[in-house]
Amino acid sequence: MTPETLDLLRKVDTPTVCNAIEVIEGKRGFDRYTRGTILSSDPTASALVGRARTAKIAAIAPPEEVTEVIKARRMDYYRHMATGPRPALAVVEDLDGENAVGAFWGEINTNVHKGFGLAGTLTNGVMRDLGDLPEGYPVLAGSIGPSHAFVHVREIGTPVTVFGLTIADGDLVHADRHGALVIPEPYIASIAAAIAKMQKTEAIVLDAARAPGFDFETFEAAWSAFEKART
Template sequence: MSDAPSLEAEVLDRYRRIGTSTISDALDRLGLKGAVEGLSPLQPHSDIAGQAFTVSYLPAGPGGGTVGDFLDRLGPGSVVVIDNRGRTDCTVWGNIMTEVAKAQGVEGTVIDGVNRDLRESREVDYAIWSRRGHMRTGKDRVVLNATGVPVCLDRVRVDPGDVIRADANGVVVVPLARAMDVLAAAEEIEAKEDAILTAVRDGMPLGEARRKHGYHALQTRST
């Protein structure tokens, strides 16, 4: 993945059981920025949790460019996070990369930019989040700047090893150093929302159930 510490599989499994909406609320409670805007899943059922392997691209210079061969270093637990500066005129991911990543057990790919070969990626059920599909190659239009460095998804910073949780609602980024704090907050919020659902299903009025379990302050920043 990178030189960043690896989280135990059990921690990532716990993250996987909690949706991005709840994790976003936990980030709000802790005063952390992590909700990424503008990225959508290739397939609505895609659902991943893993640690970021970061990739940074820049516009190609006079010498041309390259999309990079970094995938050979990755495996289970990795999420490829590509910062292409939000460009939508050329792609940085296609079907060959999809097949390699899928074969190596990579969790998925998150792109601040666009990808191509959507049909092929759907056929092998590989998870991708991006701004949209496009067909134009990034070869000779972008150059691999670096891997394993801080990057951005929209306006959210992503450091190597950060937790990436993505589902039908979108993508959230959890700083690695706060991964356990955010997880604990998210699990607490989830438990209270489950209690509210149980109460209303048993006939309690919604307002009463929300007041009883503190619904309106679940995401309020803690002091």
């Protein structure tokens, strides 16, 4: 991925990238995206773009393994997050699912991950300390809560599933307040051209709709031109 493509991907929203992938594929049906509503700690933030650094956590019940194992795995987790390709984001599955109560993503952990050079976090779990999270490190989460409960790391670097989307460690992820998707590797080289084509064809309808005197006849002509341009 070139620096120019990375810069573009950070500037556009996730629905735009989703549509651009359909331009590449020449049809509807791309489905490597999240389902449901995601909460954003900073809805005005730029999109998260980067390679996934994955892990799984749980928090409802105390860990059953010995303390030394839990502590060692936690350090292995932070080592994993601190290393690997960049740009990157933390993608963490909370195994407690809809019953998640442990806010792994508060003031301390977000500052640590930002310090590691990560762009942000995508999780189906819980976030807290909303007024104290570091600027420039958005968290996209499943819920907000006050407690960390018994949060502990279960797995590191394995495939995770968040909001119905399975993401492998190293997948290229694009995410914002709308949700997240995985950009297939073969599409990286052509995604910028696909975004440009999509925006150009959408402008046919948008420019007409925003112009004075817009009516059905104008719409019909613009829509016809739009359909021809996108085929």
